[in-house]
Amino acid sequence: MSVSVTVPAASPLAAPVRTVFFVSDGTGITAETFGHSVLSQFELRFKQFRLPFIDTMDKARDAVNRINETFEREGNRPIVFSTLVNAEMSELVRKSNGMHMDLIKTFVDPLEQELGVKSTHTIGRNHNITDSEEYKNRIEAINFSLAHDDGQTNKNLDGADVILVGVSRSGKTPTSLYLAMQYGIKAANYPLIPEDFERGKLPGGLLEFKHKIFGLTIAPDRLAEVRNERRPGSKYAAIENCRYEINEAESMMHREGIRWMSSTTKSIEEIAATILQEIKVEKRFY
């Protein structure tokens, strides 16, 4: 998934060069997230399958069969990202006709040495994670961010970790939800609308929380594109209107001394990571 390439990785024309399996005794999210990062290094298409919850020898054998069948059909070794912790199951999968990338053995074994303790062999399981403080914080943050989406309420804003502002469709909502879901950050968000620009003031009730406000802006042509998908041909989506709103929003943020960034070419993950760095909330501490 990268750019500046002649044949983009996701080109619908290119045939997948290789099949990839994400094998895990848990959700497979770790194997998949990590595998995607590694595969994104290659300008190739991959056919990808998740094999989660592989927690018995029978299921491990099924996984091996799928890997081997793929090898026979395609004539190339499938690539296998594995977070299997159980040694016996892991060994079984390792002996398949896949190229085995064992995330556990590679990193957990050296860490056991370094830390001088044995690992618990439960990777990805997260048993009873739902009882942990961190998990409860995440759920609470999701509820908070949902309740405070799009300026729905001014209640409990003192509990917010960050308050995002920006014009409609600048990326506030997905970013707020991502901050909550991934990092347990309580993120409220407020649209900046023409009425605010006419008054020349931030939406009511926000002033006292200015230190927590973070602005999102976006290039007018990109904004027009996004808004046109929603309401084609509307005044709302017209490039002149987008230019006006962005210009006013940026002036207001500048005037009020609000930190801000452009979301134009950034993914939700990148916007969220940038905001996190700026607001310096450090909630996670295990």
Next chain:
Amino acid sequence: MSVSVTVPAASPLAAPVRTVFFVSDGTGITAETFGHSVLSQFELRFKQFRLPFIDTMDKARDAVNRINETFEREGNRPIVFSTLVNAEMSELVRKSNGMHMDLIKTFVDPLEQELGVKSTHTIGRNHNITDSEEYKNRIEAINFSLAHDDGQTNKNLDGADVILVGVSRSGKTPTSLYLAMQYGIKAANYPLIPEDFERGKLPGGLLEFKHKIFGLTIAPDRLAEVRNERRPGSKYAAIENCRYEINEAESMMHREGIRWMSSTTKSIEEIAATILQEIKVEKRFY
């Protein structure tokens, strides 16, 4: 973060044994997600810091300084999970006084061999990812799931990939948003409320989409606990009422032939991965 231990990993009493850094030229999410999985293998507390967007030699030197200062202060090697792609920066960080876990070198180099092509050295960057179909699908799915949260509308349900049903606080909303955000799945959700139980029928408009419905249930005592945090002492949260609602909801799902699972001890990630396996939507294909 695991269970069945005498001293839980997240015990507020235990002092962190070691400092961990997640070093990346991008958001650091890959390094962090992967690092968490590895560290969760140990029943220890870690002090964790993100060092994202390390994309110049100066920033790499700053990172090294932080790692070395930590080593001197604590007398133990910090653990460094790195996804730095730039060879020079990576080498600099490798030479710090940390224990270096290099996610790139370990897996990308063997893959270059296997695939017979060079990698693009852009891990975690995701430049212009916002232009990709997959990214647009994710944003669209988030908007869909938000608009269809808590039975807000029956419009466009034919566009849903899955429709979650369950009593209030059974985990529908966070699961819907996670499915959208992580997997680009359009997930609507509907509460099952006492009126539905009295009528003995699914909420109106859902019947024709029965094949897409997936139910969530939860143990009554857990439900009472969660609801009591919201509305302490209410009838809504009373254990008898929770037992009644759960009993009715499970009977209804059974009667209607709806697939369902219990969310009681499962994280959002686990619920989402299970649903995905059941509904067999395979959207991602690069």
